Each structure stands twice: as structure tokens, then as C-alpha cells.
Amino acid sequence: MTARIIDGKAFAAKVRGQVAGQVTRLSEDHGLTPGLAVVLVGEDPASEVYVRNKGKQTVECGMASFEHKLDARTSEAELLALIAQLNADPAVHGILVQLPLPDHLNEDLVINAIAPEKDVDGFHISNVGLLATGQKAMVPCTPLGCLMMLREAHGNLSGLNAVVVGRSNIVGKPMAQLLLRDSCTVTLAHSRTRDIEALCRQADILVAAVGRPQMVTGDWVKPGATVIDVGINRIDAPEKGEGKTRLVGDVDFASAAAVAGAITPVPGGVGPMTIACLLANTLTACCRSHGLPEPDGLTA
Secondary structure (H helix, E strand, O other): OOOEEOOHHHHHHHHHHHHHHHHHHHHHHHOOOOEEEEEEEOOOHHHHHHHHHHHHHHHHOOOEEEEEEEOOOOOHHHHHHHHHHHHHOOOOOEEEEOOOOOOOOOHHHHHOOOOHHHEOOOOOHHHHHHHHOOOOOOOOHHHHHHHHHHHHHHOOOOOOEEEEEOOOOOOHHHHHHHHHHOOOEEEEEOOOOOOHHHHHOOOOEEEEOOOOOOOEOHHHOOOOOEEEEOOOEEEEOHHHOOOOEEEEOOEOHHHHHOOOOEEOOOOOOOHHHHHHHHHHHHHHHHHHHOOOOOOOOOOO
16 A cells, blocks of 8 residues: 655645635725734844745735844844834734744743734744633644645544644644644654554554654554654755755655555645645734634634
């Protein structure tokens, strides 16, 4: 058996198309344009590329894009003043501060300064609490993207056995909460979990978000299971030449794909869904702030 490959690029393009269509309707029916503000502090090359892509895709979907690039030496007071200004700006519906921040800035303080209803990353403590208690929240983009893929693959997730490997605040914990909300039976496994391989073999849905290259191998996978690989790891690739590297996930793709029913590749799986869900969250935030119905099929 060879697993069906879940094409994240194609799925993300479909989500962006849905967002663009609903943005057009919002403009035509209500004269509204969702606005996303992205704040980048310093000159981290990977963050710069990511912010550029976010801005480009925001505009392509018909939204307003506001980019704020700040010097690496920007003080906490200056950054908090900018966030307060964006919180008060009615043209801005979503605010994202690109992480990681320079060491002298307190990430928790900065994230929690964002108005919860504009926190399109879903990291504010209020949104974390709302999600955990099953209330309406802004949901972190990567887990939301994984959930959309799983719903597409399975339809109804009710009663399925799900194992999430990794307990980070960004992916593992919110992923477990979202699967619980869709009535899965959820186990959150991590580096201290005993006999983790046997636990994973019971999963109808296996989400790997642990940050260890190719940790999950085919003998951890239940035949026919759906495997979602959130990991992005760079490893040496001597076969490509001296000093060359390649991207791999937390799952050993070849061995897992021989057993699974469906699997996301790395790259080209979960990654493209993150920005697509950021755009979906910005649209959702705009609708909520104006008391309009939430966008169809784009929320948790």
C-alpha cells in the first residue's frame, strides 16, 4: 500500500481562493477591506522572506497589507507603542508580530499587548484560554491548517483516535484542543512518553510536531492512518554535494508512506497552509469586528 499524498500547496491555493472570493463579497456588500499588519523587528533573513510572502499573498487576496519593519535595537516601549497604535486603527483587523524577537524584547509581553480580537496568530493568553474551554477564539494558523486538511481527508473526525507528538504552545497543545473539539479521542505525546511507538500505532490520525528530523518511522504508523507532518528540519545532504542540505519533516516519509493511508510531504505539506490560514484568520477577525457572519469553511 502507498499512501495518498496530501498536497498542501494545492490545498492552500484553494483556501486562498475561498478567502479572496469572500473578501470580494465583503467589499461589494459592506464596503469593507480586511487589513493585516505585520511587524518585523531586526533583520532575520528567514523572517524577512516569510514577511515578504505574507505581504504578497495578503494583497493577492484583495486585502490591505501594512508592513512595519523596525530596527533590531528597537526598545520594548517603542514596539508596545506601535502595537497600541495598530490596536486602535479600524483599518487593521489582524496584527502579527514576527517571531523570534531580539533577545532584549519580552515575547510574552509583546504578544499579550495585541488586542485578542486582532491576534491572528492565536497566541494571546485570552485566545489560548478560549480555545481550551471550547469558546470562540482566534486559532493558531498551523494547527488550523492541519485541521482543515484532516477534515478534507476524513469528512467527519468524530470518534477517531488521534495522537499528537509534541506539546508546544504553537502547535502541539492547540492541535490537541482542536481535535478534541471535533470529537476525536486525543493523546498528547512528548519526549517523556513511555512506549511512544506503541501509542502512535493506535492512532487513526498521527500529527508529528516535535522538531526532530525523521523521528517517526513507518513502524510507528497504524496501517491506513492519516499522518500530518508539521516538522521542518534541515539536515546534511552529501548526495547533493559538499555542504549541501535538504528539508525533511519529523516523519521518515518513505517508510511512513508505505504504511499510511494519507500523508503530508515536507516540503509542500503543512507549510503552505500556515499563510493561507493567516489570511483566513484576518478575514474572520474582520467579519467578527463588524458583527457579520463568519467566513464559510475557514474557521475551526
